[in-house]
Amino acid sequence: MITGSFPTTRLRRNRVDAWTRRMVAETTLSVDNLIWPIFVRAGDGEPTPVSSMPGVVRVGLDRLAAHVEEAAKLGIPAIALFPATPTALKDAEGTEALNPDNLICQAARLLKAEFPDLGLIGDVALDPYTDHGHDGVLRDNYVANDESVEILERQAVNQAQAGIDIIAPSDMMDGRIGSIRAALDSEGLIHTRIMSYAAKYASAFYGPFREALGSNAALRGDKKTYQMNPANSDEALREVAMDLDEGADMVMVKPGMPYLDIVRRVHDTFHVPVFAYQVSGEYAMLASAMELGLIDRERGILETLLGFRRAGASGVLTYFAVEAARLLKASAG
Ligand code: PBG
Numbered sequence: 001m002i003t004g005s006f007p008t009t010r011l012r013r014n015r016v017d018a019w020t021r022r023m024v025a026e027t028t029l030s031v032d033n034l035i036w037p038i039f040v041r042a043g044d045g046e047p048t049p050v051s052s053m054p055g056v057v058r059v060g061l062d063r064l065a066a067h068v069e070e071a072a073k074l075g076i077p078a079i080a081l082f083p084a085t086p087t088a089l090k091d092a093e094g095t096e097a098l099n100p101d102n103l104i105c106q107a108a109r110l111l112k113a114e115f116p117d118l119g120l121i122g123d124v125a126l127d128p129y130t131d132h133g134h135d136g137v138l139r140d141n142y143v144a145n146d147e148s149v150e151i152l153e154r155q156a157v158n159q160a161q162a163g164i165d166i167i168a169p170s171d172m173m174d175g176r177i178g179s180i181r182a183a184l185d186s187e188g189l190i191h192t193r194i195m196s197y198a199a200k201y202a203s204a205f206y207g208p209f210r211e212a213l214g215s216n217a218a219l220r221g222d223k224k225t226y227q228m229n230p231a232n233s234d235e236a237l238r239e240v241a242m243d244l245d246e247g248a249d250m251v252m253v254k255p256g257m258p259y260l261d262i263v264r265r266v267h268d269t270f271h272v273p274v275f276a277y278q279v280s281g282e283y284a285m286l287a288s289a290m291e292l293g294l295i296d297r298e299r300g301i302l303e304t305l306l307g308f309r310r311a312g313a314s315g316v317l318t319y320f321a322v323e324a325a326r327l328l329k330a331s332a333g
Pocket residue numbers: 123125127135170171205206207208209210223278279280281
């Protein structure tokens with residue numbers, strides 16, 4: 001036997017020590033890739049835990065700045081705000097979405113004053129505000145597209161006027177990106193960006209989020225007439241093409257881990273900034289397994305986030321954002 005003559009190529013050479021592994025790494029993960037979703041609630045006092053999402057809380061306006069401070073200091077570029085609207089303020093038309101003093105608008109004004117360099121993302125959809133839990137208004141028990149879009153335009157303008165930098169329509173109505181862009185522009189809000197939830201699937205993984213916002217109990221039926229069928233991939237490209245054509249600056253794929261193939265296709269087809277949402281159910285699944293000691297927490301967090309980057313995502317909306325940013329900072333030494 002002639003030792004060393006076979007195999008000529010040994011891929012393990014590039015894995016032999018840490019510095020070589022770092023040098024040949026194809027993908028990077030940094031704090032710049034992290035977006036932190038936050039649940040805002042009415043009332044003051046201690047943040048209240050979301051029972052299905054260990055470690056995640058709903059925070060009142062009096063504690064909001066304190067809650068966000070570490071994220072800002074760590075250099076997380078943007079946070080995404082979601083309101084847990086009091087039931088008494090919900091109605092069939094989602095009227096509270098248009099209130100210039102609703103939770104999101106108050107949070108935006110407060111955070112802009114406190115952290116001017118932190119990007120604020122506002123979710124545009126009516127589900128936190130409707131008593132039936134749908135993202136638009138119901139007509140004959142169907143979520144009416146065009147009437148919903150007319151309200152969403154005004155919701156977007158309301159948020160942007162309060163200081164939201166990036167409007168993120170998550171409603172999946174047809175034509176809403178173009179209408180929202182036109183509405184923003186007509187108010188002179190030309191710098192307000194639009195990150196469209198372009199390929200958003202009707203998913204089982206949103207359950208804990210709906211608990212966090214209290215829209216779960218309320219939801220009548222499901223969202224399958226507007227959110228995408230998990231069976232479809234070509235259709236995601238049509239959704240993205242349409243939103244880009246209507247003026248989206250960035251697009252999103254949601255959920256995340258079960259849809260990394262979609263992230264890859266969107267990235268390779270359009271070469272635009274694409275974000276992925278590691279949604280509440282993914283967080284709950286991972287956090288529960290980590291609590292049980294089944295998955296190593298630090299490695300698990302970083303590996304899943306790196307997976308999004310490898311699939312082509314510019315960034316990830318993740319409830320692990322602050323923890324991941326801490327880990328990345330510690331490893332940078
Ligand atoms: C609302 C919205 C949802 C999420 C973000 N925006 C829920 C839904 O569509 O029912 C889910 C986020 C998560 O699960 O973390 N339009």
